[in-house]
Amino acid sequence: MKKIQQKYGLLLIGVSIGVLYGLITRVVFDEKATLASVTYLFVIPTILGIVPLGFANNEQLKSYKNIIFIPWLTTATFFLTMFLIGLEEFICLLVLAGPFFILGTIGAFIYRLVQLNKEKRKGKLLSLLLVPFLLSPLEQAINSPSSIYQIENEVVISSTSENIWSNIIEVKPIHEAEYKSGFFNRIGIPRPISAEVDKKEVGGQRIGNFEGGLEFKEHISEYDLNNSVSFSIHVTPESIRQNVFDQHVLNGNYFNFVNATYKLKELEDGKVLLKLSSNYQLTSKINLYGKFWGDIILGDFQERLLYVIANRCEMKEKAGNRVDG
Template identity: 30%
Template sequence: MISRQRIPFVVALGIGLVYALVGRFSLGIDLFGQGGLLSIAFLGLMPIGLGALTAHFTPREASWSWRRVWAPFLVVLLFLVAALLFQLEGLICVIIICPLFLLEAFIGAILYTTLADPLDQPRDKTLMVAGFALLPFVAAPLEQLIAAPDTFRRVENTVVIEAPAAVVWQHIVRVAPIEGRELPASLTDAIGFPRPVEATLSREGVGGVRHATFERGVEFIETVDEWQPLRRLSFSIVPNTATIPPTTFDEHVIVGGRFFDVLRGTYELQPLGPGRTRLVLHSRQRLSTHLNWYAGLWTGWVMSEIQGRILTVLKARCEVARTL
């Protein structure tokens, strides 16, 4: 049972949750254009409206922190849990948007209370909160008039291997099947990214085709366009969409989709002296959203984790091979 004193607080949370779900469904089905959920309207403005709406309906006698921090935070968490339970979003997307939603809901609550609390007329407060709540739905069709920019990013990882370049080269042109125990622990496993499995090569030299496979049917076709033995191996990357099940990735983070793609990969071998080699692995990605700066933080971290784990496996293998 909920005490009578707590009912207004529950109502405020319920209204905020309904607002978030309405925003998720209307913006998610591209009702206002082709931006969908990876848009400023959804990721940038809707949490602000959520925070303002929650603060508006939370009783004025509530503490400063409850009205501006805890109530908006709780609504965001309820929304994200509901999105997971009803499979509206995958775990990857929920984790990515959670920090942004929490911060902006707090900002929305602060802005609303700062602007609306000094007003005397309830009608003025209602108009104020309505403006906050409607802002993402007004902005969504306007946002679609501006094409999402393409941003190209480079992610680089480096490892020093106690083995000569000849040994390292043998292990990068083809990567034998990777056992789970070879891979260091990573949060990418917990949030659902497939782990690397192996990389095959059709033939040595420019024009050779590598098939880099990951768990759950994920495969990338890598065509070699730079082949400098013991120095550099570089290739273009195209996801093999025919082998990737639709359930492997959330639609918003699928590689090769309209929002994100991995374009190139390169290994560079730098001799450091007798029996030592610095191995550099870098990749080039494309981001095409209106929030590339934020998406880039996450894609950069994920790519760095994946590349770093591959280098860890290669380092261990090369150093064992050197002693044999």
């Protein structure tokens, strides 16, 4: 143990300081500590990988194991600490993990190339720590571009268009036993519960209810009986949960649901192709990274919802056939 302390003591101090620095930036950035911030998502992870190596000697810097392991240890400890004290939830850390681990390692390699065999100057390291706090105000002063993206899922159902239509316009309560909860549901994405509509026509309002009390107000903008229906989507602000993920995503200014559309197409074999597409808007300077996660999470949600609809329709079809028989 003493040998480890003698050999890696300064590095461990560097890791501790790196974790503390990460926590300070998270608290200071607060609501800006999201996917919408270039500074938080790209600059801070890079610095986080450099900080502990500022306490390494040349021999330790020559070790590629240290260049990889130390930044990862710092980031992992930082993430674990945020999770334990409630600053972030698992799903938030999952989304942040890629940039933090990758850029932390890149930062460490850059530091190794620049610093190896040179005299270390703590003043330079201290100046580096101030960079995010100087860049963030400049970033906030620049308007963020907005883009609308679409994600589409489909399923083939052995049923009639009329039967499928009745199951998408209104959705009866979905019980846990019939909904195949996935990884994202287990880490915080609410599952759908039901949907009710007041008027089955253009101008009608559809209320979508989700786990945890989340509510979507959906206005029917297109209604073609047994063929297609579109809803504009607005999240009811009062229904947004107080957890970190919902507050960052649903209560922020960079992610908005736009609309959703169901389309039915009868196939030659008596089956029906049901497509569900959703449009969502991102407003940030790194929309492509947000799109990556938006497509994955919304795609997973739509796939599981379509499974419920398909299963209900086919079970009803089979029950009807048994009665007729």
